[in-house]
Amino acid sequence: MTILKITTLIALSSSLLLASPPTKKEMELVSVIKNGNRGSQLLLKTLGKNMKKSMKSGGVMKALNFCSNEAYTLTQKVNKKLPNGVTVKRISNKFRSPANKPQDNEQAVLESFKKMQSLNIVLPPYLIEKTGAHTYKYYKPLVIKKGVCLKCHGDIKDIDLKREIASRYPLDNALGYKMQDLRGAVVVTVDKSIK
Numbered sequence: 441m442t443i444l445k446i447t448t449l450i451a452l453s454s455s456l457l458l459a460s461p462p463t464k465k466e467m468e469l470v471s472v473i474k475n476g477n478r479g480s481q482l483l484l485k486t487l488g489k490n491m492k493k494s495m496k497s498g499g500v501m502k503a504l505n506f507c508s509n510e511a512y513t514l515t516q517k518v519n520k521k522l523p524n525g526v527t528v529k530r531i532s533n534k535f536r537s538p539a540n541k542p543q544d545n546e547q548a549v550l551e552s553f554k555k556m557q558s559l560n561i562v563l564p565p566y567l568i569e570k571t572g573a574h575t576y577k578y579y580k581p582l583v584i585k586k587g588v589c590l591k592c593h594g595d596i597k598d599i600d601l602k603r604e605i606a607s608r609y610p611l612d613n614a615l616g617y618k619m620q621d622l623r624g625a626v627v628v629t630v631d632k633s634i635k
C-alpha cells in the first residue's frame with residue numbers, strides 16, 4: 441500500500457470515529473482504563489520504592505521483612521488514595537501469601553497470559569474483564585524483568601534467606617522463577633455504579 445493510501449485510510453477511519461460520538465459504555469470503559477492505569481502504577485511504584493529503600497539500608501533480609509510485614513498494609517494505604525469504588529491488589533497462580541490467591545475468573549486470566557507467552561504473543565499492557573453491568577476488573581500482567589526479583593522468587597542460594605521465607609510461608613509457591621517469567625498480575629477492580 442502506498443503512503444498516500446495509508447494516510448487517507450487513517451484520516452477516513454478517524455473521521456468515522458469522530459462522526460459517531462462515543463457511547464456511554466465506551467466512556468465508561470475509558471474511565472475504567474484510566475483508573476486501572478493509575479491504580480496499578482501507584483501500587484507498583486509504592487511497593488517498588490519501599491522495597492528498594494529497605495534493600496539498600498539492610499539488604500535482602502530487611503527487604504524480606506518489608507515485603508512480608510508491609511506489602512499488604514501498603515496496598516491498603518494505596519487503596520485509600522484511589523477513588524471510591526476502585527481497589528487494587530496483586531495476584532499470582534503461584535502465590536506466596538494466601539492473601540494473593542486468585543479469585544473467580546482471575547485464575548483463568550492468569551492462565552491466558554501464560555498461554556499467550558507460550559505462543560510468543562506479546563503480552564498486552566492490560567486486559568479488561570466485565571464482571572457486571574457496571575463493574576470491571578483491569579489486569580496488568582507482571583513479568584519478572586529485574587534480577588532483584590529472583591533474590592526472593594528465583595532459585596535461592598542464601599540458606600538463611602531460604603529458611604526465613606520457608607518459616608514465614610510454609611506453603612510458599614513463589615520460588616523457581618526465571619527472568620521473563622509471568623509472576624502474576626495487578627488487578628484493579630472498578631465499580632462504576634459507585635459515585
Ligand code: HEC
Nearest residue numbers: 503504507508511530532535536537540588589592614624
Ligand atoms: C526481599 C524479598 C523479595 C523480593 C526481592 C521480591 N519479592 Fe515479591 N514477594 C516477597 C514476599 C515476602 C511476598 C509475599 C508478600 C505478602 O505477604 O503480602 C511477595 C509477593 C509478591 C507478589 C504477590 C503474589 C504472591 O506471590 O503473594 C508478587 C506479584 C511479587 N512478589 C512480585 C515480585 C517482583 C516482580 C519482584 C521484583 C521487582 C519481587 N517480587 C521481589 C518477597 C520478595
